[in-house]
Amino acid sequence: MDLNSKIYVAGHRGLVGSAIVRNLQSKGYKNIICKTHKELDLTNQQAVREFFENERPEYVFLAAAKVGGINANNTYPADFIYINLMIQNNVIKAAHDFNVKKLLFLGSTCIYPKMAPQPIKEEYLLTGALEETNEAYAIAKISGLEMCKFFKRQYGDNFISCMPTNLYGPNDNFDLKSSHVLPALIRKFHEAKVNKNDTVEVWGTGTPLREFLYVDDMADACVFLMENYDGEQHVNIGTGEEVSIKELAETVKEVIGFEGELVFNTDMPDGTPRKLTTVEKLHGLGWNHKISLREGIELAYNWFLENYK
Template sequence: MNKDSKIYVAGHRGLVGSAIVRSLQSKGFTNIIFRTHKELDLTNQNEVRKFFEEEKPEYVFLAAAKVGGINANNIYPAEFIYENLMIQNNVIKAAHDFKIKKLLFLGSTCIYPKMAPQPIKEEYLLTGLLEETNEAYAVAKIAGLEMCKFFKRQYGDNFISCMPTNLYGPNDNFDLKNSHVLPALIRKFHEAKVNNSKVVEVWGTGTPLREFLYVDDMADACVFLMENYNGEQHINIGTGEEVSIRQLAETIKKVIGFEGDLVFNTEMPDGTPRKLTTVDKLNRLGWKHKVSLNSGIKLAYDWFLKSCR
C-alpha cells in the first residue's frame, strides 16, 4: 500500500475497525474511507455494489461483523449467522467484481473446533465440532475464510484472512448482557467499586483458559499482514499467552481497585475449556505483540472511564 492508496475499512466504528483506522493513520496513510451503517447497509447487496462502483477502493479491511458474547450468541443465533453471511458475501463479491488490489478478512479464534488440540494451529480449522454457544457466528465466519481462499484459488484475487484471538480495548462493548468477558468484568468491577458492593459475580467456574490481545496490537498486525503477506492460509493473530478466567478477574479487580470478593456463578456456561493460539507463523513473518495484559487492561479501563460512564 502507498500512503495515498484508497483504503476502505468496513466496520470503522467497532472495536476492530476503529483500531485499524487508528493504526493506518498513525502510519501516515491519508486516503482512508468508511461509511456508517446508516450511510451503507452492508447486508444490502445493491448498496454495497453501488459503493464499490462509485468509490473504487484499492484495499479493503473487512472488519464489519455482528459480534457478541456467549449470552448474545445463544439468544440471537439466527441474526448472527444471517447478518455476518450477508456482510461478508456482499463485500467479498464486490471486491472481486470491481477488481480491488487486496482484501483482508478478519475471522476469530472462537471458530476453531471446541476440542481443538492446544495451542491451536491454523490447520486445525474444520477438524472437529464447534462450540455450541457460538456455532452460528462460527459457521458464518468459516464461510468467509473459505470464500477468500476459493476466490484466490479460482480467480487469483489477493484476498487474505487472519484469525485474531480475544480482543479488548477502546470502542469495546461494555454491556453486561451482550459483551465479551473482559469488558463485562471491567464494568462489573467498576460499578461494584462505585456502589461499595462487597462481591462481584463472575459467570462460570473461572477455570477456562483464554488468550487476550489488546486491539491496537491486533490492528498493527492487520496492517503488517496487508503489506507483507499474500498466502492462501489464514494467519493467527495473538500473544501465545493464556490466563484462566479467575486470573483475569483477579487482574481486573486489582487494576480497578475493588476490595470485595469474587463469586463464581457455576450455573452460567463456561464455553470452550481452553483456547490458545499458536502464533509462530506470524512471528516468523516478523510481527510480535507489544502490549502486556496488565498494561492493556489499564488502557481499556482508562478509555472506559472517559467514554462510557
C-alpha cells in the first residue's frame, strides 16, 4: 500500500474497524473509504457488487461482523451464522471479481477447537470440536478463512487472514446482555462504584484463562500484515500472555476503584477452559504488542467515562 492507495475498511464503526481506521490515519493514509450499515448493507449481494464496481477499492480490511459474548452467541446462533456468512461471502467474492489487490480477513481465536492444545498454534484450526456456545459464529468465520485460502489457491488472489485474540478498547460494546467479558466488567464495576454497591457479580467460576489485546495494538498488527505478509496460512495476533477471569476482574476492580467484593455466579457458563495463542509467527515477521493489560484497561475505562451513555 502507498499513502494514496484506495483502502476500504468494512465495519469502520466497530471496535476493530475503527481502530484500523485510526491506525491508517496515524500512518498518513489519505484515501480511506468507509460506509455505514445504512449506506451499504453488506448482507445484500447486489449492493456490495455495485459498491465495488463504483468505488474500485485497491485494498480491503474485512472487519465487519456480527459479534457478541457467550450469552449472545448462545441465544442467537442462526443470526450469527447467517449474517457473518453473507457479509464475508459477498465482500470476498466482490473483491475477487473487481480485482482488489489485497484483502485482509479477520477471524477470531474463539474459533479454534475447544480443547486445542495450549498455547494454540495456527495449524490447530479444524483439528477438533468447537466450543458449543460459540459454534455458529465459529463455523461462519472458519468458512471465511478457508474461502480466502481457496481463492488464493485457485485464482492467485492476495487474500490473507489473521486470528486476533480477545480484544477491548475504544468503541467496544458495553451492553451487559451481549458484550464480551472485559467491557462487561468495566461497566459492572463502574456502576457498582457509582451506586455504592457492596458486590459485583462475575459470570462463571473465575478459573478460565484468557488472553487480551488492546484493540489499537491489534490494528497496528493488521496494517503490518497488510504491508508485509502474503502467506496462505492465517496469522495469530495476540500477546502470548494469559490471565484468569478472576485476576482480570480484580485488575478491573483496582483500576476503577471499587471497594466491594466479587461474587462468582457459577450457574453461568465458563466457556473454553483456556485460550492462549502462540504468536511466534507474528513475532518472527517483526511485530510485537506494546500496550500492557493494566495500561489497556486504564485506557478503555477512560474512553468509557468520556463516551458511554
